[in-house]
Amino acid sequence: MIIVKSEEIIAKLQVVVGTDSIVPGTGNVPAWWPNKPFAVVNPATVSEVQQIVSLAESEAFSILPAGSNSRIETGYAPSSERPLLQVGTAHFNQLLDYQPDDLTVTCRPGMTLSNLQEILSKHGQFLPLDIPLPERSTLGGIVASNSTGFWRPAYGAPRDLLIGMRVVMADGTEVKGGGKVVKNVAGYDLCKLFTGCWGTLGFLTELTFKVRPRPLQRSVFSWKAPNLAAACKAGLAIHQARLAPICVLATNEHSTLPALITEMHGSSERVAWQADAFDKIARENGITAAQEILSEPETESLSKSQAHIDEQVKTAVRIACLPDELPQLIEKLSAIDGLQITANCCSGTLNAASSRSDIELIKAVEAVLPVNGNRVWSKLPADLPDRDKIDVWGTPRGEFSIHRSIKYALDPENTFNPGSFLGRL
Numbered sequence: 001m002i003i004v005k006s007e008e009i010i011a012k013l014q015v016v017v018g019t020d021s022i023v024p025g026t027g028n029v030p031a032w033w034p035n036k037p038f039a040v041v042n043p044a045t046v047s048e049v050q051q052i053v054s055l056a057e058s059e060a061f062s063i064l065p066a067g068s069n070s071r072i073e074t075g076y077a078p079s080s081e082r083p084l085l086q087v088g089t090a091h092f093n094q095l096l097d098y099q100p101d102d103l104t105v106t107c108r109p110g111m112t113l114s115n116l117q118e119i120l121s122k123h124g125q126f127l128p129l130d131i132p133l134p135e136r137s138t139l140g141g142i143v144a145s146n147s148t149g150f151w152r153p154a155y156g157a158p159r160d161l162l163i164g165m166r167v168v169m170a171d172g173t174e175v176k177g178g179g180k181v182v183k184n185v186a187g188y189d190l191c192k193l194f195t196g197c198w199g200t201l202g203f204l205t206e207l208t209f210k211v212r213p214r215p216l217q218r219s220v221f222s223w224k225a226p227n228l229a230a231a232c233k234a235g236l237a238i239h240q241a242r243l244a245p246i247c248v249l250a251t252n253e254h255s256t257l258p259a260l261i262t263e264m265h266g267s268s269e270r271v272a273w274q275a276d277a278f279d280k281i282a283r284e285n286g287i288t289a290a291q292e293i294l295s296e297p298e299t300e301s302l303s304k305s306q307a308h309i310d311e312q313v314k315t316a317v318r319i320a321c322l323p324d325e326l327p328q329l330i331e332k333l334s335a336i337d338g339l340q341i342t343a344n345c346c347s348g349t350l351n352a353a354s355s356r357s358d359i360e361l362i363k364a365v366e367a368v369l370p371v372n373g374n375r376v377w378s379k380l381p382a383d384l385p386d387r388d389k390i391d392v393w394g395t396p397r398g399e400f401s402i403h404r405s406i407k408y409a410l411d412p413e414n415t416f417n418p419g420s421f422l423g424r425l
Contacts, residue, residue, distance in 0.1 A: 006038040006083070009059055013085075016051045017043050027086045028069050032382040033077040037064060037086040044091035046166075046174055046205050052087060053203060053415070054172035062418045063087050065199035067110060067138030070307070071145050074378045075198060076392055079419030087203065089140055095119060096206065097180065104163070104180055106208040109140025126214045128155035132307035140204045146196030149303060150247040150263065153239075153346035155212070159195040164208030167194055167201075170411045180208050193406070199417040200425055201410050215265035220299050221275055223260045223282050224289035228252050228341060229331045231260040234285035235345035236323060238262060238278050245274065250330065251342040253305050254298070260287055261294065261302070306342065306351050314357040314381045317365055321373035323348040332368035336361065357381035362390065393422040 006024070013022055021043065026036035038061075043049045056063050061083040066072070078084055089110030097106040100123040107116060113127070113134040120126050130149035131137045137147070143165075148157045155161070164178035167190070177190025194201055225231035231250035238248050249261040262278050264271045279291045294302075308316040321329060326343050333339055333352060338361070343350040354361060362377070369375060377392045384390075396403075400423050407414075407425045419425070 005059070009055070009061060009083075009085070010039055012055055012059070013039070013041055013052065016055070017041055017048050021091065027066075029064075029072060029086070030077070030382065032387065035078050035080040035084050037084045040066075040086040040088055042088045042090045042092070046168070049087070049092075049168045049203055049205060050172045050174065052085075053168050053170065056085065056415050057170065057172070057413060060413075061085050062414065063203065063416055065089075065140070065144065065203050065417060067141035068112075068136045070133055070136050070309075071141060071147070071378075073308075073380075074145070074376065074392070075420040076424055077388065077420065078417065079414065079424070081414070081418065089138055092205075093138075097208075099180070100125060102181065103211050104208060105211055106164070106180060106206060107139060109138060109143070109204040109207055111139050113137050113139060113142065120211055121214065124214050125211045127161065127209055127211050129158065129161070130303060132303050132305075133309065139207055139209075143195050143204060143207060144197065144199045149306070150249060150344060152247075152349075153344065154244070154246040154265075157195075159192055161209050162191045162195055162207060163210050164206075165191050165194060165204060166206035168203045168205055170202070170413060170415050174205060175202075178208065198421045200407060200421045202416060217268050217271050218263070218265050219271045219275065220261060220263045220294040221278065222254060222262075222292050222294050223279075223287045224255070224257045224292075225250070225260050225287055226258075228258040228334055228343075229327050230286055231258050232327045232330050232343055232345060234260050234282045234287045235262075235343075236326065237285045238281050239323065239346045241277070241281055243274055243277055245278070245346070248345040249302075249342055250326075250345060251302065252334075253340045253342055254294075254302055263299075302342070305340070305353075308353055308379050312355045313353045313379065314355055315361055315377075316351070316353040316379035317375050317377050319350045319352070319369065319373055319375040321348050321350070321370045325370045325373065326350065329368065329370055329373070333365070336364045336368075339365075353379070357384060359384065359386075396423040 023040045027040040064086045066086050066088045092108045093110035094108045130151045143158050168174050235248040235250050246263040252258045264274045338354045338356050339352045341352045374394050
């Protein structure tokens, strides 16, 4: 049983950040967590973060790095071995440096993606990430989870766009990786190490991205399909034609009928040429419906559906496999009652969600996974029996020993987000 010296710790935290930056209580975390934070603290400077981390080491409590908590449903509940303090980035959201001519921008991790895009748009530039809920998603959370949207095949993931960072480690020191120039190959690539570690290795304090000129035109087209597998097969044909689509989707979330969806960026002439070429390929692969243009609200709705914020969505999974395995996987998943599916034909990733909350659904999905596939349960019902026994991240593979060694070397006391990641690191 944890004995939380919350009043003593909060008093010491008040000396560091002041009274207004501390909120006693559990914060906005899932009800099914057995170990809930005893307080939420929002530092405003790197020095305050360093002092909080040092205090965690001396007072033997753990730290839950948090942005907007939009991805907090993913993963295991934090370990109950030590008290838990949520350290947020609400006051850690400043723009630090922006060099439009060099196509680089540096900011604090608490800045939201939409705020950054607004700044970049004034110079005709953008960060090519189409993360769902950009008005809520913080850059720190996006990097920590290596979250991607539909644009990944064309522009890459956060780990491909991040060129520099600073991180406060478990001993309270701040380390630097990368830099503020695109061509930087000096030293160890710490950016790759900390991107996608889900806050288990340190607390992000500074992020530098390479940005791109905003495309002159963005267009999204769709075709109704007889079934989802047919849409996927046509989508693979478009992808294999190497005509540079931004993404090619097969989905049954867009309308009453399954649909094939493509997105194009570029000049109006380029987009028009691609639209004609894709329409021809779709027809050659059995899609006879007329090509339609999706409106911006329809496109945003499709993106938001991948965030699984709808309260009716009880179960959600993200599956990754080889692109040519998608049609067969989709046929098997389509036979499972109540699944809403969107597959990215270019990357081999698939999101499926359901209002069902039974263990049979989970078993049915796991039973049809390809041999080379892997999956992450991004949302599970809070009242699911034996919920904590489900391998949310999948069974650790042979290289897991390297993950574990890195965790113990950089965070020997298990201070950061303990027990929530792969293998309960």
